[in-house]
Amino acid sequence: MRVDCYMPTTILIVDDNEGVRNSLMRILEKDRGFRVVGEAGDGSEALELARTLSPDLILMDLAMPRVDGLEATRRIKAERPETKVIIITRYHEDAYRQAAAQSGADAFLAKGTRVPELLTTIRQVLEGGPGKQATLA
Known part of the structure; x- marks a missing residue:
């Protein structure tokens, strides 16, 4: 009998657009190295799920209701600095990249980035x- 001790990376997807969340989930579920453990539609829900699920990685949108992605990232990183956060957004301007870096995000990607x-x-x-798409400074 063979026992597989490999533990996939746990991921929380946070975006106010359900279609985006579903697309990311489909992409990640195809890779045995990743396991989506939850999804949230706003930053407030992300904060709660980050506390209860303790994901390894969070894919975080910027513009969301209640608590935006920058503030949610700041709070999550303050509580769980080991949790990696990648901002995924439609905003490409350098000011957003700098704000993401200041919030503690580990990377910044544009929505529409190719799957590979x-x-x-x-x-x-x-x-x-x-990552090569993740230059924040």
């Missing part, structure tokens, strides 16, 4: 370094 680049960035962030 998304997966590469996730893996690089999990290994402790920025």
Whole structure:
């Protein structure tokens, strides 16, 4: 009998657009190295789920109701600095990248990033370094 001791990376998806959440979930579920443990539609819900689920990684939208992605990232990183956060947004301006870096985000990606680049960035962030799409400074 063979026992597989491999533990997949746990991921929380946070976006106010259900279609985006579903798309990301479908992409990640195809990879045995990842397991989506929850999804949230706003930053407030993300804070609660981050506390209860303790995900390894959070994919976080910026513009959301109640608590935006920057504030949610700031609070999550204050409570759980080991949790990796990748901001995924439709906003490409440098000011948003800088704000993401200041909030403690580990990477910044544009929505619409190709799947291979998304997966590469996730893996690089999990290994402790920025992905090529993830330059924050």
